[in-house]
Amino acid sequence: MLAFLIRRLLNAAGVMLTVAFLAFMIFRFVGDPVELMLNEQATQAQRDELRVRLGLDRSFPLQYLSFVTNAARGEFGISYRNQQDVIVLIAERLPATLELVLVATVLSLAIGIPLGVYTAIARNSWGAQLLQFGSVLGVSLPSFAVGILLILVFSVTLGWLPAFGRGEVVQIGWWSTGLLTPSGRMALVLPGITLSLFQITLVMRLVRAEMLETLRTDFIRFARARGLRARSVSFRHALRNCLMPVITVTGLQIGNLIAFALVTETVFQWPGMGLLFVQAVTFVDIPVMAAYLMLVSFVFVALNTLVDLAYAVVDPRLRQDSVKHG
């Protein structure tokens, strides 16, 4: 188990170092940051002085090393555009993105699981067939199109929900939340739906497939033969058996949601990390881009590693295997 743990963590560290290398390369490919930071009248002495201050006179491996060690401490330098610490900028935007992802995840489970159960139990009804067809649309419609469509209907035509922004937010320490004010909650609805639509269909299809398999098992047949209520057979007995893969996939998808929140945030002008990144791209604000890249990959790698470790805890065969080889 320990060998497995160490191997997993080494893997994770390897991936992060590679991502850090790519992020670091952006700096070098985009050109000389000194040229970007100083105006044209700067003297050669000023340029050299800045170059030394930024550590750009050192060798390539040394620069990479200092980038990695700084990144590990959460230091990504100063934004070219705002002249603020990048990590402060990101910390400001992080709550908005995480709240959006949280809402999308909750929506995808709250809607996707019942729909999945329904489409499995009544798989020949027209309602279930329609949902199956609809889920193909949900998977294939790009989220910017969904977002714009929702804005058109619910904000522009009906005027029920705000089309952009977070509404009023409440500060709790460094965390700003929109969940505690009515306008904040209203503002979460459309982006939440937009971001979760793909997830809902994913959860629905996953639950449906797992349910169809479980409904054929002997223990469900035996539960029916004991005259248990249909609702209990479906939800207490069958669904319980389907939840493991749903939890796994949902956990892994949180990384995806954070990354793909970028599009939704742009459509709804949501002040989250994604929007920060898009603005950074427009202004070639490389420290912000690099920090965002590192952060999103960290979330991905962390989630994957946690899921792998959870599997090893749950499945004794995986542990045995690691002992044998490790």
Added chain:
Amino acid sequence: MSDAAPLLSVRDLRVVFDTRRGRLVALDGVSFDIAPGEILGVVGESGAGKSLTGTAVIGLLEPPGRIDGGEILLEGRRIDTLPPAEMRRVRGRQIGAIFQDPLTSLHPLLTVGAQLEETIRTHLPLSRAEAKARAVALLREVGIPSAETRVSQYPHQFSGGMRQRVVIALALAAEPKLIIADEPTTALDVSIQAQITALLRRLCRQHGTGVMLVTHDMGVIAETADRVAVMYAGRLVELGPVDQVVRAPRHPYTAGLMASIPRMGAREAVLAQIEGSMPRLGAIPPGCAFSPRCPSASARCTAEVPALPPGGTGAACWHPVAEPAHV
């Protein structure tokens, strides 16, 4: 025992599967009774329709299978036409079921107690505490040691034999009058099979529960059952008291079955077998389904379907094996 008013009465049961390639008749003209407290053994090869008969009785046929004719009466009340919600209340409360594989019959993620309590509270108006007490009592009754602690364990913490005991406790949870036991010992070790069979027999005698015991194991039937029904290709071919059917079978198929059981002590180089194999459902021959394999088949056998003699006991055969003189 068959003079008592029947607990279960199946009349001319016909089950069909509507498939794309036409209608398959899986059960045809199946009729039998089970008296209160009686154990009826149902034997036959795989695919003869034994399990299907049990499934039809508890109303759990899966589409495309459906009952196409006949009737099923439980204590004189017709149950094959009940709406699903009412049939659900019959299942568990009046008809219990035990399936073949105790390893897969229990929900792996619910404790044994939770499964028992849910079954009890679904059918009986008991409080949570009363249901729990009854769950422990049931486990004790089926012979599970230290039932008080076992009740809060998960199925994987029980051995195969112990799990089948739990399954029996679940089937008996609401004191049904009839139990359909579908190959209850097939998946178990031989040493445990006898224990489970004895347990089932004892409990049913004590509670006056009728049992339809589906199996292909003639040994289990001979030890346990009061009467035997022999099935072949979806039809009942012989029905009678267990001694009579085992010792003096009337139907050539039953006779062949009995002859194919190896006897202890007799050193036979070649085991007796019935030539050929049971027809597939789509290719059942006209007349007697056994006629192509039957040593005494005549022209009549391939033209007319034989029926069980009036009264429902005996062989459905035009040329039954002669009764031995001493019976």
